Amino acid sequence: MSSTAQPPEALRATALTKRYGRRTALADCHLAVPAGRIVGLVGPNGAGKSTLLQLICGLIEPSAGELTVLGRRPGADPAAVGFVAQDTPVYAGLTVGEHLRLGERLNPRWDAALARRRIDQLGLNPTQRAGRLSGGQRAQLALTVAAAKRPDLLVLDEPAAALDPLARNAFMASLVEFVADLGASAVLSSHLMSDVERACDYLVLLRDGRVQLAGEVRDILAQHGRGPGHLEEIALGYMGGTR
Secondary structure, three states, rough: OOOOOOOOOOOOEEEEEEEEEOOOEEEEEEEOOOOOOEEEEEEEOOOHHHHHHHOOOOOOOOOOEEEEEEEEEEOHHHEEEEEOOOOOOOOOOOEEEHHHHHHHHHHOOOOOHHHHHHHHHHOOOOOOOOHHOHHHHHHHHHHHHHHHHOOOOEEOOOOOOOHHHHHHHHHHHHHHHHHHHHOOOOEEEEHHHHHHHHHEEEEEEEOOOOOOOEEHHHHHHHHHOOOOOOOHHHHHEEEEOOO
């Protein structure tokens, strides 16, 4: 009798805690996020979102508890995680084409065809320096470089915070397309619930360093007797009305 192997969970946290001296950034967090989801990570300022993202990327170590990413210790396989920071980390002095060539040299899984196809779709000139691109174009370039690594998990820390609504909508659409094309998972930290409702199918809400709400978006809406478009109302209730 044959069986189909199930992909490892995207994230599993058990009593995950992170302290900075006397300050506790995360306290006794428990999560079990299935693979293949786009996770919206939300919460007020100081809730612990950036700390959780750094733990996921293996940039810092927990003070207590355990965290696995794609079934492994965070940072065990750097190629498995693609990261896009809030400041859309592109190099102003490098051209679009030089970003792609650098990505190919640094990443063993690099998908040159995917990168070129996406740059063509965006209408970006390979000879254009990144510093001369619009904010939306820089964000799209950063996302393209992260996705062309062919990661199993994309981690995005407020990537569209500084973009105008049109550019932000285009970025979210690109994120959904990349996750589908790669067969990957993603974690998107955002203050904008409109972004989460547009792109995410799983929600993790932090407040005061603790997980207040986690689950499939459709299940959360159903449990609260709400339909599409009401996720922000539910989230604000758990955040005490703060963003």
